[in-house]
Each structure stands twice: as C-alpha cells, then as structure tokens.
Amino acid sequence: MDPEAMQEQTQTETRTGEIILLDEEFDIIEEFPPLDDFVFLSRLGLASDARDLFNKDLRSQLDDHFPVLAEFADMLLEDEKYDELSQFLERETSKVDGSFTEDELEQLSLMKAFSDAEMEEISSLEMSNSDDEARPVSREKLLHAFALARSWHIKKRTVVQDGDMDEVEQQQQQQQ
16 A cells, blocks of 8 residues: 555544544554463363473463463363362462452452362262262352352452342342
C-alpha cells in the first residue's frame, strides 16, 4: 500500500481542515515460548515432561506472571493432583503482593475450592467400607465452590461465609 493511501486510512480531515488521528486499541499478545511448550506438553497428557520444563524454565516466573501460575495449577487439576494443587495454591496465593488482579485471584480461589472438595470426596471414599456407603462431599464445601463459580461467571464479587450458606442453598433450590 502506498504511503498516501495509508495516511488516508489513519487520518480524518474535519470541515475546518484540522487533522484528527484515529484512536485504535489493540490487544497485546505476549509470546512466551517456554509457557507455550509447557501448555503443549500438559495438554498432551505428558505431565512429567511438562513438570520438568516448568521446574527448569518457568518456576522463577511464578511471582510475576499469572499465566505461568494458572497453567501449572491447571495441569495439576487435569492430572488429578488435588492435594498438591491445594498446597501449591495456598502457598502461592499467600505470597501475592498485589501483582494479580481480583479476577485472577478469584480464578485461583475457585480452583482451590474445587480441589479441596475433590480431596474431601476421595478421603470419604477411602474411609468408607464399601462404595455403596460412601459419604458425599461436604455440602458446605460444594456450596462454597458453586457460589464461587457463580460469582466468577456473573462477575459478582461475593465472598461466601459460613453464615451465607442458607442463602446459597435457598437460591439453588429456587433454581431447580
């Protein structure tokens, strides 16, 4: 494209002859090859190789790069390493110094709530004498996880506390 045509596309002339530049916004996509490789290995189910790559190239990026933290947590979740995921998120979120957004922290909180609920279910199954007598996951933990998920999806910033469980239960019963 010739320079004049480009100039016509990026500028507008008003009736008085004043030139106004158009204001364009673009999303910046940051490429980070080690993270791309990690995600690729993780999605292929090669958790051991992904973990080796993480320890070698990505662990040092945990504190400042949310995508690194989120992708590692997602790998643990997909690999059903719920206990490790819960401990990892507890440790990493306690170190957060304001470098993550509220939405990012909510996502990590949701992942932790689901891993904790899953660990409790596994523990209940192991403690029962038979699969028929297995106790369900704690109602409070599931309600907490579902409330976090609902909050995440409708962008409400609510924190479900012990006293709010009855309200959450009522909302779920009304929806059914």
